[in-house]
Amino acid sequence: MKKTYEILIIGGGIFGITAAVELAKRKHKVGLINPDSIPHHLAASTDITKAVRMEYGSDKEYFKMAEEAIAGFHEWNDFFKKELYHEVGYLMLCKDKIESETQTYEKESYNNLIEAGYASNRMDSESLAKKYPVVNTSNYIDANYNPKGGYVESEKLVATLADYARSLGVEIIEGQTAKEIIVDKGQVNAVRTKEGNTYSCGHAVVAAGANTPYLLPELKPYMKSTGHPVFWLKPSDPTPFTPPNFAVFTADISNSGWYGFPYLPHLGVVKIAKHTNGIEIHPDKDDRQIRNEEVKDMREFLKMTFPSLVNAPLVFTRRCLYNDTLDGHFWIDKHPEIKGLSVSSGGSGHGLKMAPILGEMTADMIEGKTHKFSERYRWRHLTSNTLQREEARYIISGKL
DSSP: EEEEEEEEOOOSHHHHHHHHHHHHHOOOOOEEEEEESSSSSTTTTTTSEEEEOOOOTHHHHHHHHHHHHHHHHHHHHHHHHHHHEEOOOOEEEESTTTSSSSGGHHHHHHHHHHHHTTOOOOOHHHHHHHHHTTSSSTTEEEEEEEEEOEEOOHHHHHHHHHHHHHHTTTTEEEEEEEEEEEEEEEEEEEEEETOEEEEEEEEEEEEEGGGGGHSSSSGTTTTTEEEEEEEEOOOOGGGGGSOOOSOOEESSSHHHOEOOOHHHHHHHBEEEEBBBBBBEOTTTOOOOOOHHHHHHHHHHHHHHHGGGGGGGEEEEEEEEEEEHHHHHOOOOOSSSSSSSSEEEEOOTTTTTTGGHHHHHHHHHHTTOHHHHHHHGGGSSSOTOOOOOOOOSBGGGGGGG
C-alpha cells in the first residue's frame, strides 16, 4: 500500500498529536502513523495524570513556557467543553526552610513566583498541619502552595486531540510501526513500516518518543530511554486526599524524586511517582515490571510523608518511559544533513506539561520559522559529561 502526504508524522504521543493538530490548522496535508491504537498503551503520555507546574527552579524560560501552557490548557478545557486540566494547585513540601541551600529548587521556584507577582502561600509546619493534616509535619517544616497548577488527564487529552486532528483532516493510521526512513539523494521521500506498508511524504517528523533514537541512530549518543516507577494506592478514607484538601505535590523532590496527585474519584486512587535517574530500558524488548525494592522504597516514603497511606492497598503499578536527552531539554529541530526530516521528541519526563505550546513549536520549526522558545531545543552536540539540567529532578551525580 502506498500513500503520499505533504507531512508524515511518526508517532501519536503528545509531541506527534499536537504537531498534527497545529500543522492541519495551518492547512498542511498531514498523515500520522502510530503502532497500535492512540493513545498507545505503553506511551509515556498514556497515563491517568500528568503534573502541571510553573515551578522550574532557576529556569525562567521553562517558567514562562509553563505559564503559557497553563493558559493553553484552560483554552482546551473551554474549546473541548470538558475538564482535561484540573487546576487543583501545586504544593512544594520542604524538609528544611525554603531559603536553605538544601532546597535550591524550591527556593528558586518560590522566588520566581514572587518576582512574577504571584502571591505567597507559604506555610510553616503548624499551618501546614492545619491545611493538610495528612502530611507528616515532623519531617516537612516548610511549604508553598501555588493555586495556579494541577494535573492533566493525559490519556484522555491525547485521545481528545486525536479526534480533533481527524476532524481537521489529519489521516491517522493506527497499527503501523515505522521501520525505515527512506532517503534518496539527501532528501526524505518515504517511510516504510514493519507491517510492510510504504508512505510517501515530502517531510517526515520523528515524534516517536523513546523509539526516536532507534529510528535515528545518530541520536543515540544524545538520548536514552529510562523507566520510572508509578504507583496507584487506594486510601481507606479519600476525603483528606480530595481537593481542596489536597493538591499535586512534590516532597523534597530535588533530593528525593517523589511527587504525586490528589485522589481521583473515578478510579478511587492516589497516584505516587518518582522523578529521578530511573533505569535504562529498551522501549520494546525490556521488562517494565516494578521491582519489589521499588515498592519497599515507596512504602518508606509514605511512612515518612503520608503515614495514613502506609498500609493502603497497592492496586496498580506502571513504569513510565521517558525519552531522555542528556541535558534534559526537548529536541525539536530539522535534521542537519537530511532534507525533509525533523525531530520533535526528547520529553525527558516533562513534555506533556508543555502540550499546548509543543505543536506550535514543532510547526514553526518545520515551516522554517523561529519560535521564541526554540533556540535551546535545536540539534546540538552533547557528551557523556553533559549535566541534566532540570532542578526538580533527583539526578544522582547530575548525569543520566
